[in-house]
Amino acid sequence: MGRITDEDGISLPTVMVMNISANTKTYTLNDGTFSIDAFPEDELRFIRPGFERSSIKASYGIDKYLNIKLTRVAEEIEEVEVAKITGDITKDSRAVAKVDKGKIVEDAVGLPQPVGKMRERPAEVKEVLLPIILGQLNVQGLYDLVSGDARRMKRQYKYDDLQEDISWIRSRVEDEYFTKEGIPQERISEFIEFSFVNKPQVRTFVRAKNLTGALSRMEEAFPIFAERIKASKSQK
Template sequence: MKIKLFFLFFFTISAAAFSQQYVFGKIASEFDNALEDVVVYNIRSEEKILSDRYGNFMIAAKSYDELRFIKGGYDRSSVKVSAQNFSAPLNVILYKSPYDIAEVELKPQFTGNLRKDVRSLDQPAKVVALNASLDAYMRKPSATVAPKLTTPSAFAGPNYSAGQVDVVKAVAALIGLANKAAKSGPTTANYAETQAFYRRVKNEIDLSFYTSQGWDEEQIDKFLIYADASYSLAKKYRKTFDVEAIKNEMKLAYQQYVKTHKTGF
């Protein structure tokens, strides 16, 4: 009877572990430069993460979710999640936001000599040749090979053919880890707990100081991720939500953040 209960417990844990799906990929500019600190926002779950220095990202999602990619100075991009996005990398390209240049009108200076003035309207031979060369170059197909992403070993599925698993020992090890975690101090927050903690901070803590600095929601999200990484806020306060302690540690993080980050786009 005990062995049957062990089997049931083990498979329940396994099903829960693999039910969560993630979309991963890379974000680059139109010039194929990796973009870091891009906010990846799942509109349905309101979860937000930042791309790393190589443009890589990973976020929990479901089919038909809409992912939005946001970075200052670039046009926003949105992608609808499909089934293939869970098995292959999602490559996203962000384009620089256009800006207007003041129009300058050039007028020819006429001399009154019709024959001379007509010749001045013709483009020089070198300009004509250069324009023809540029046109031919732009029509050529790109020879650049697109980068390929491979699935990191940490995110790869289990290899069931690698060997047999001792179920009884595996369950005993899980129970031992659970008992050890119950006796130890604060544990590291998982992905869902961290996202829930961010939402609670934005709902229950007065963030008027940051908005008074001209920060928008995107900049506040980036700062929360930075403060959590620096002071382990979600780890320490997700279960015991101490508002004053969180505010004090956020102030300390702010003093460091403004020294190393641009506070405006």
């Protein structure tokens, strides 16, 4: 058991707590507390949008209460361009009203901006085989491919990204938004993942940090998922 706070000691709800070894997860409550089953050698990871990821060995929490602090990710403030004022009301109003049409389209579509993550890049087959043909040997890359580490790494990164996108929505939307549409509380994360697959634009908007766009597309998946729930209950 433990509690997660920010640098100022403020409790952080909806932090995703993952047991990487057991492939299980839970979320912190409103007071930042959490509980998750783990063996001493398991790795626990803590993920919340806007904060740096943190990991510890479960052995650090044996026979004691864990107090985890997450650090906020520094965000750059966009540069604001101030229009020149001439004194002519007609000209000045037009200048202030000018809008980048490309930006409007980008915001409407929700194009994701490139975001860099500090990750070890999995070895690719061509990057390993080509040096061998040229008489060179990438020992680490060859080991990663043969042992399956590269494949596992890709799967883990894909899983991490999925959980982070799901957590991004859950940290911003109350459960009632989903439950009033017939989605059981314990299946909300499952529904969000379903919407990513059924309505791919939902995830595109999530990665663009466009919540309004994501929810507008997600609503189209409500009746489809609700029908699946009904069908599964009728088969029991």
